[in-house]
Amino acid sequence: MLRPSSLGLFLALGQSLLSAQAGPQTIQLQSRTAPPAATQKRRGLSPENIPLVDFFRGTDLQWFGNITVGTPPQTLTVIFDTGSSILAIPSTLCDESCDNQTKFDPTKSSTFVDGGTIETEFFLNRFVSLLRQNYQNPNPGFLGVGVDPVREFEGTSNYDYVLHSASDVISVGGLTASATRFFLITTQSDGWALDPFDGIQGMSARAMGFFGSLISQGLPSLFSLYLTPQAIGNAEMTIGGIDTTKFKGDLIYASLPAFTTTSWSLISPQFFVNGKSTNALKASRHVVFDSGTSNIVFTSQIANELYALISPDIVPHDAEPGSYGIACDKIDTLPAVIDMTFTAQDGTPFNLTIPSSELNVGPFDDDPTICQTLINAVEDVPALVGGSLLKHYYSVWDVGNQRLGFAAV
Template sequence: MLRTLSFVILNFSLSVFATEGPAVPHKILLSSRVAPIGKSLKRRQLSPANVPLSDFFLGTDLQWFGNISEVGTPPQNVTIAFDTGSSTLEFASTLCSTCTNQPRFNSSASSTFVDGGSEITIAFATGVGVTPVIGYNTELTLRNATDTVTVGGLASPDVPLYLITNQTADFDIDPFSGIQGMSAQPEGFFAALIDSGLPPLFSMYFTPLAVGNAELTIGGIDESKFTSELTYASQTEDAGDNWQLCSPGISVNGKTNSVLDVPRTIVFDSGTSNVVFPTATAEAIYSFISPHITPNPAENGTYGIACDLIPTLPAIIDIAFTSQDGTPFNLTIPSSELSVGPFADNTSLCQTLVNSFENYTIVGGSLLKHYYSVWDVGNQRMGFASNGV
């Protein structure tokens, strides 16, 4: 989920923690739905943790969530989406009267909970499901606090976090309680674990619901999930919190043009389902797929085609990158991802994968579920290997 805006109601501060070297991964399984560079690595190393993930979103296999095990004392279970497009840990609380579908954390029942006394409202440009970017109106009101957080048996005290005290209706469909940001500059429990000696990287294995066994490995790499060599590419120098790589060009069905064959920065966001490109790029992609894919005026920024035409369309989108050793490679979104299902107001019309919104260039679950991905905070790089799915 790409966070776009925050309105500060009361002052608050966030903490960023430090790093460490290799160890046995601790995995976090997912369901279908940096430490700062230059820090010393001179402390006892923690073993990585493996967390199972669940697949979610109305059969589209484009979002995943997992369990961070325990928050508070005594511990309460909290399920979250692990989101590389945001930074902080926030989840539904009993203070939230609008959080009607999610399990809610009861802060008054935790002896280690400390209320920070400040609130903010944040908005997201992309997020749950395949809702259009333009007009997307998803906001959370958050109250800052600290508490003990445990993941895979690894406990961290005094972790900065946020309780959701109000949310807009777009979040109602979520079966999970909140979001753990996994940005390139970690915060929350991941930062706390790194500060305690966990290696500063994580890996994601996203799979369709039919395949299962999706997982997040915090602090390591699960080599059983891929057979090819990992190919690494360096973050752009201006990446900041984002996970982003420079791409020299895009091709569709083996073809390109002057709009697609230019360098651009691609943001990788595990919390986003669709692909989001500026309008000219989106329409250049569709020009190589079908003239029958057209904008849907009922939902700005989306495109659609008659659902019965979808199976006839080749739609192989190759995004080019350059590895750290200078070798070109492609990350591919196959034809199977073109349709994200019927529009709610017109079930004969299927929404196609690429949304348009100026100044946004984002890929999400539709690409990531075809690769095992390594998000290396300490070396500010990303690694990819085919996962065979």
């Protein structure tokens, strides 16, 4: 089942054609092996490797790790989410809606400071509502997160938060930021009950909160992600550096668009499926990279174009608008290699590839004979890719230089 996670802060991105460039160089995917642990020389604020756990329900959904808040430190688990920009955690101020999660207790922290404000209630009704709200009204304070399967795009609210502002000491690994602003969850809707993690630590393209504080202390202004399939394990985030033991060859860097605010996006002039493209797939478009999202999201036009190059048997699944499916006994035989072309900082085109193995997301609840496919359709938003691509690459999120880097694993 699709579990679209954090869908970050989108801009109203115009579409302009880029000139076609011949000969894109695909970063070859190779079999993963668990490399030896990296060693880091400690010098001032040195990089820290943070182990991550894979939330797996038939497919890889999100990756989360530990964070501590307060004095003495209280440990919670969070998604390190490139699609949002704030830290939000459950608290003892929360009602019974947070009972399945670890709650931070501000009364037990000697460094806690009450922010004194109740933030706007965030109506994350459904996947499409969240996307449209962020797309039309980009706001660095908005928490863009939704982590249950796509069920409907209409209906009553199922993904709401009410947040209370605060500040306290925040630590990840051996890195500590004092007097850091964050948010306490005081109530949340039922859509969050399934999740094995507690909260969300935003890691947007503009350093804020915890990460911004560490940078001001001298930590290099980048982080790296090694998101692995469950079968491989040993996933990690490196804050402030790059773990060179986790990839092969050289990193290829691409610059974020000049007008980027908080979203991690790159411009792609062309998509391919199994080496083929169409006129619609050759149009320039922005692609947002979101570490907290499992599937990929395009408009229905692009989704239909991509699926037409895979199989005519992939059709919309009416019970879950925006999703598509095919008979489960057919899906694993389909070639479905999706290449997205980007331009490196040296002007050279390169491809990022989602392999055929990612096409099958798992059976639908309402009909287990039909399997959901990777691509979902939502109108009027930029393209979005998540873990289905990122877990096949080592990725570097360079805030200081406003660029993304990728290398084969």
